[in-house]
Amino acid sequence: LRIEENLSAAWQRLAGTYVENLPWLECAKRYDRPHTFFYMDPPYWQTEGYGVDFLFSEYERMAEFMRTCKGRVMVSINDHPDIRRAFEGFHMERLDIRYSNTNQRQGKAEVTGELVIMNWEPDALGGLF
Numbered sequence: 001l002r003i004e005e006n007l008s009a010a011w012q013r014l015a016g017t018y019v020e021n022l023p024w025l026e027c028a029k030r031y032d033r034p035h036t037f038f039y040m041d042p043p044y045w046q047t048e049g050y051g052v053d054f055l056f057s058e059y060e061r062m063a064e065f066m067r068t069c070k071g072r073v074m075v076s077i078n079d080h081p082d083i084r085r086a087f088e089g090f091h092m093e094r095l096d097i098r099y100s101n102t103n104q105r106q107g108k109a110e111v112t113g114e115l116v117i118m119n120w121e122p123d124a125l126g127g128l129f
Helices: 002-016 024-031 056-068 081-086
Strands: 037-040 072-078 091-103 107-120
Touching: 002 072, 024 037, 024 056, 056 081
Parallel strands: 037 072
Antiparallel strands: 072 107, 091 107
């Protein structure tokens, strides 16, 4: 009975959900509408990534998509001068992210800079966060 309950709950939760296996740009263009919100989390530039080649030209393509799409796009990416140049002109907010699982023995947490890049301006109530 527990399996049936879990499957039923998963089915209800995922009703109306689409799962695509497409290149990111093809998928984004397919669903681009004025009411669409895209959250993009590409591999960090000049890091190991996710075992998938993601050339710098892909970040440039992402910025171009953000300039021309109908919907709103938010990208989270590492703060790197090359990334800032590729996404120049967009609203950017820097966040200091603390990863506490990197060095548990010494009790230190690695702090890294992350950018949140948007193709719209947040409201005047103090930004996005």
